[in-house]
Amino acid sequence: MNLQQEQELVLKAQAGDREALGALWDAFTPKLFGYLINTTRDKTLAEDLLQSTWLKAISALPQFKSRGVSLSAWLFAIARNECRQYWRKSSREETFNPAQHDREVGNNQQDDNLLVGQILSKLSFDDREIIRLRYIADLSVNDIAKVLNINFVAVRVRLHRAIARARQALI
Amino acid sequence: MVNSNIHNLLSQWGGAQRQLPERNQVIKNEILSHPLVPVAKNHRASFRLPWASFAFTALAIAALIIAVPKSGNMRQSAVTSQTYQSGGAPVAMLVPEQNGQGAASLQAVPDNNSYAFKSVPPQPQDVPAADNRELLKTDYSADVQTRDVRQMAARLQTTVRGFNGRVDSISSANDQGYISFVIPADQLGAFKAQVKDIAGTKFYTEQLSAQNMLPQKVSLEDQQTQNTDELNQLTASRDQLTIAHNQTAASFRSQIASLNSQLQVLNNQIPADPNQAAQIDAQKQDLQNKIQSLKARLANENNNYNSQWDSYNSQISDAQSALDGLSKQTADLLNTVATVRGTIYISYISLWGIIGLYVSGYWIAFLLLIAAVIAYYIHRRTLVFPSPEGRG
Numbered sequence: 100m101n102l103q104q105e106q107e108l109v110l111k112a113q114a115g116d117r118e119a120l121g122a123l124w125d126a127f128t129p130k131l132f133g134y135l136i137n138t139t140r141d142k143t144l145a146e147d148l149l150q151s152t153w154l155k156a157i158s159a160l161p162q163f164k165s166r167g168v169s170l171s172a173w174l175f176a177i178a179r180n181e182c183r184q185y186w187r188k189s190s191r192e193e194t195f196n197p198a199q200h201d202r203e204v205g206n207n208q209q210d211d212n213l214l215v216g217q218i219l220s221k222l223s224f225d226d227r228e229i230i231r232l233r234y235i236a237d238l239s240v241n242d243i244a245k246v247l248n249i250n251f252v253a254v255r256v257r258l259h260r261a262i263a264r265a266r267q268a269l270i
Numbered sequence: 271m272v273n274s275n276i277h278n279l280l281s282q283w284g285g286a287q288r289q290l291p292e293r294n295q296v297i298k299n300e301i302l303s304h305p306l307v308p309v310a311k312n313h314r315a316s317f318r319l320p321w322a323s324f325a326f327t328a329l330a331i332a333a334l335i336i337a338v339p340k341s342g343n344m345r346q347s348a349v350t351s352q353t354y355q356s357g358g359a360p361v362a363m364l365v366p367e368q369n370g371q372g373a374a375s376l377q378a379v380p381d382n383n384s385y386a387f388k389s390v391p392p393q394p395q396d397v398p399a400a401d402n403r404e405l406l407k408t409d410y411s412a413d414v415q416t417r418d419v420r421q422m423a424a425r426l427q428t429t430v431r432g433f434n435g436r437v438d439s440i441s442s443a444n445d446q447g448y449i450s451f452v453i454p455a456d457q458l459g460a461f462k463a464q465v466k467d468i469a470g471t472k473f474y475t476e477q478l479s480a481q482n483m484l485p486q487k488v489s490l491e492d493q494q495t496q497n498t499d500e501l502n503q504l505t506a507s508r509d510q511l512t513i514a515h516n517q518t519a520a521s522f523r524s525q526i527a528s529l530n531s532q533l534q535v536l537n538n539q540i541p542a543d544p545n546q547a548a549q550i551d552a553q554k555q556d557l558q559n560k561i562q563s564l565k566a567r568l569a570n571e572n573n574n575y576n577s578q579w580d581s582y583n584s585q586i587s588d589a590q591s592a593l594d595g596l597s598k599q600t601a602d603l604l605n606t607v608a609t610v611r612g613t614i615y616i617s618y619i620s621l622w623g624i625i626g627l628y629v630s631g632y633w634i635a636f637l638l639l640i641a642a643v644i645a646y647y648i649h650r651r652t653l654v655f656p657s658p659e660g661r662g
Contacts, residue, residue: 117302124298133287146291153301215283234284266276 100126102169109170113161124153127171131178133235138182138228148185152178172242175232179246218268226261233258320649326642330635337631397485405483405603408455410462410612412476414469415619415627422469422616423447429464433457447616458610465614472627473619483603490603494596501589508582515575522568526561533557 100108105126111119131152135145155177163173219227232243244254291297416422423442426449430437435453453461466474536554541547619627 120302121298124301128294128298129288129290132291133284133289136289137287142291146293146297149291150297150301154304157301157304212283212286215279230280231284234280235287237284262276262280265280269276269279 105170109160109163113163120157123170127174128153130171130236131174134175134231135178135182137231137235139185144185148178148181152181155181168245169238169242171236172238172245175236175238175242176246179228214269218265221268222261222264225257226264229254229258229261230265318649320646322645323642323649326638326645330638330642333631333638334635337635397488401484401488403484403487405487405607406455406480407483407606408458408610409479409481410458410476410610411479412462412465412474412612412614414465414475414614414616415473415623416469416616417619419444419447419616419618423449425468426465426614426616429461429468433461433464435461442616445618448613449616450611450613452609452611455608455610483607486603487600490596490600494593494600497589497593497596501586501593504582504586504589508579508586511575511578511582515571518571519568519575522564522571526564526568529557529561529564533561 105123108119108123108126112123128149132145132149135148135152136142139145139148152174156174163170219230222230229243229247232238232246233240238246240254240258241251243258244251247254249257414422414426420442423440427437427440430449430451430453433453434457435451438450438452440449441447462476466476533554536550536557539550541550
């Protein structure tokens with residue numbers, strides 16, 4: 100879905116079109132849920148956070164104005180904030196547990212995913228977060244900058260360093 | 271796999287992470303059934319004021335309000351101390367347009383004293399324009415701010431004595447103190463540098479007032495000349511009196527001697543008949559009367575002379591005393607010129623005061639204003655990108 104299609108769907112959804120809203124759900128929920136489940140390591144919690152994210156997004160959708168910001172960036176900003184609110188209450192990020200990743204995938208890919216998971220577990224939270232937003236959420240550097248509320252150049256630098264550290268951990 | 275491209279690996283991993291929840295349809299239906307919130311209600315809730323910007327602006331205004339009268343008061347206190355120090359003598363700061371008539375009054379405000387107060391400077395009186403002598407009487411006043419008033423007072427006292435000065439009075443308490451002293455005029459420059467070094471440039475304010483004592487000196491010189499002339503005149507008059515008296519007395523004595531010799535001749539004559547005897551007696555009587563008269567005039571002359579002599583002596587003595595007095599005044603004046611009378615006021619300074627010395631209130635207000643602008647732009651940025659809280 101390109102930005103123009105996304106904006107058309109947003110306009111329709113803002114006008115009360117449930118089908119457009121459903122299309123947005125279908126487009127963004129896999130990324131959003133993948134991001135949440137990778138962040139929280141808890142499917143049930145991820146589902147709860149997904150619901151609260153969408154509820155807040157729908158509540159604020161009538162006031163949403165693109166201004167060069169994609170809806171996905173906005174949704175991930177809300178999801179990120181939901182996670183932070185949860186951590187503020189629980190005061191910690193749950194440790195990585197590969198056994199919780201119970202998604203059925205092919206053997207080779209499962210091995211690769213476990214390897215990446217182990218590599219990411221050696222990185223800092225900020226590095227993991229920027230890699231999640233880039234590769235799970237599939238956000239552009241510009242959108243990541245909006246989500247993290249930092250400079251565009253800073254995102255490029257951080258992403259480059261995070262990947263370099265991941266490569267180092269891989270070797 | 272280890273050697274594969276990290277980007278491909280992460281992209282594959284990211285794609286594999288994307289998934290739908292198991293209860294996707296249920297959750298989706300729940301979400302889609304949620305009513306859309308009316309715009310107006312949420313719009314009012316979403317409006318947020320830039321409180322941080324307001325707070326910084328208020329602080330900037332407060333800092334500005336505090337800064338303005340504070341600087342004014344500090345300057346006023348310095349001026350007051352100067353006025354006191356200079357005593358009854360008129361004092362003026364260096365004001366070129368008012369000082370054009372000569373160098374009779376000179377005041378210097380060195381270093382960081384950008385302030386000046388104007389009063390009528392002492393004008394030279396009856397001083398010839400060609401007389402370019404400078405007999406500067408210097409008064410020195412300084413304000414020192416310190417964290418330890420007592421220690422500073424003790425150090426200044428030692429410094430004054432180190433410069434061959436004399437401490438006239440000293441007072442020190444926890445919050446303020448002063449020291450009055452006199453030092454040789456030629457030591458003033460080194461003394462000021464020493465005090466500034468002890469106190470620190472930022473905590474030291476000095477005022478110098480110098481007044482040319484030439485009018486007083488000229489007046490003394492005129493009086494001395496006048497008194498000397500008067501003394502010489504009196505001495506000459508007395509001498510003339512003596513000479514005139516001696517001449518008059520000698521004349522009288524000569525006349526008396528002449529009359530006595532004539533009387534002696536008559537006494538030696540032997541009358542031939544009674545008529546001649548009567549004539550001789552009449553002549554003798556006449557001569558004796560004249561002699562008595564001359565003696566009386568001589569005595570009167572002596573009395574007058576003595577009286578006038580005493581009068582002259584008395585006047586000469588007074589004139590001499592006046593001359594001695596003028597000489598003493600001249601010596602005192604020169605001593606005054608050769609020394610500097612000074613007072614150093616010491617006051618306690620708080621940490622906030624030290625900050626104020628280094629960063630003026632205007633700068634603090636300016637920095638707070640910049641912070642307010644930055645806070646406002648941050649606020650604007652959060653408005654452009656919708657808050658994760660879901661507010662537009």
